[in-house]
Amino acid sequence: MPTSDSKTNPRFYALVPCAGTGSRAGTNGPKQYERIAGHPMVWHTLAAFGAVRRIARTVVVVAPGDGFFERNHTSALVVPCGGPTRAASVANGLYELKRVGATEHDWVLVHDAARCLITPALIDALIDACVHDEVGGLLAHKLPDTLKREEGGRSVQTLEREDKWLAQTPQMFRIGMLMQALERSGGQVTDEAAAIEALGHRPLLVPGGAQNFKVTYPDDFALAEAVLKGRLR
Structure with missing residues (x-):
């Protein structure tokens, strides 16, 4: 049970699902371990969270048998409790957070391992925006391009983009609420906000930025490397 102190002074945890195979990236192994700007991709991700003093602890969920962090x-x-889907990995990670002392009233920031351009400033901005919110929220980027609907490889409709956002991570919610949401979703969601929305809640959209993209396709690696090297100049 949460203590009165945990309710008035909730802690912030980070959870990084890192059990995917990255099949669209064209890499020989899990894309999160590919080197970008001299380091494995996930190293940049973890460094950003390590620089945020308010994060009490970061949990990384890997696939069973993954030996990367042993080396x-x-x-x-x-x-090593990664599941067959992202939602399953996150749910398992939340149980691990509670096992090491987190309460249902504490906050968790779930972040893609392959979103390696996240910055401490963006993490802090999300925390500041959501810490007093009843629901929580996510970093997102307002859609900049014209949006098309496709049928058979051809454009058949132009969709209104004014109210469209690209969901990013971290996504920040109370541990208890997110556990309930994921359990009810049956794992059929692609991000945490979708599970929260299915409970009838409306997560807060916090502006992220174009650089906070997820490395997904082969071309993304060169772009991420250019951004990271540019930050060192």
């Missing part, structure tokens, strides 16, 4: 030490808690 590469991290201060994060690595748990």
